[in-house]
Amino acid sequence: MGNFTKWLGAGLGFTLGGPIGALIGYAIGSVIDSGVTEKEYKDEQDTYQKKIKTNSKAKSSTSGDFEISLLVLASVVIKSDGDVDNRELDFVRTHFTDLYGKERANRAFKLFNGVIKKDVSTRQVCMQIREHMSHSSRLQLIHFLFGIAQADEIVQASEEEAIRKIAGYLYINDRDYESIKAMFYNEADAAYKILEIEKEASVDEIKKAYRRMAKKYHPDRLQDIGEEHLKVAKEKFQSIQNAYEKLKEERNF
Incomplete structure (x- = not known):
């Protein structure tokens, strides 16, 4: 893990608290491999909790916040049809590599694999995003989510329904x-x-x-x-x- 939570805390604001912060905390535990000692795991969690306290009053979105919001909402859409399609996962990985470069993308996707294992309260997550993110940024999130849904060449009705629900929660008319x-x-x-x-x-x-x-x-x-x-x-x-x-x-x- 090493610098995992150091990377996580860099450039993040509002997403280190609330329901999104709870999901990320869960994901950190999910990406711990067998080679990490109990002390190293505890140190990672302690570091993360300190970052939550440091960023808990953030009121504006950053590049890191947008990145984490994409991860969480992408997991909602991918799971909506009851099947985690590898083509959709590949789309997310490729998209993140194009956006952030290989190293940052690998860290983001490691976190994504933890998030996708957890049930997400779409409404609560969207309320947190809506409070801090501009309308233009929220429109961009919806655009990305349709790209994910189309990665397997067809947008399933369940996926479209999930994106429409997210749009509603994000106050997209x-x-x-x-x-x-x-x-x-x-x-x-x-x-x-x-x-x-x-x-x-x-x-x-x-x-x-x-x-x-x-x-x-x-x-x-x-x-x-x-x-x-x-x-x-x-x-x-x-x-x-x-x-x-x-x-x-x-x-x-």
Whole structure:
């Protein structure tokens, strides 16, 4: 384990307390291997408890908070269909490696393997996230969760239901939810859903919707959760641009 809790405490704020903190505490115990002595285990737990006390009054989110929130909510979605699919686990591992590099990703995934063994109170976890994380960051969480669900090539009804429930607890409204969902479904009216407009929208309404959505999903709105998360934010932003270009071609304007 060594520096496990040192890494865990670096850059974390609100997630070291409350229901998420309790889950992480459980996960630390789950990742202890047989080569760790009882004293080393106790030292890790003592270090973790000190970090909880140090960070218990944190009121803003950080890159580390976003990382831990992803881990916890990803475990909810992956378990929702009653089967932990290796393709979904591989997606999480690959995504974390792309975001954080191999060393940090390995530590995060070790923690994830502990979290996924524990039952999660989705409502309580989302309430904690909602209290401290911006609306833009919460939208980004939903986008990531759909990516996980689609990793096995089909979004199961149980997975979609789990993500919708999470979105509700995070105070993501139906229009925002359907917009993000449409980015992962190849439907005829996906471009309209992504831009949050009806098929009957005029050209002026399409242009107005594009400007509004481009502003809402601009990567600059996610500066507080770290540079490492901006790549995925740019992919979401690109979906907005692609939807607009598709409607421009269809409507010839």
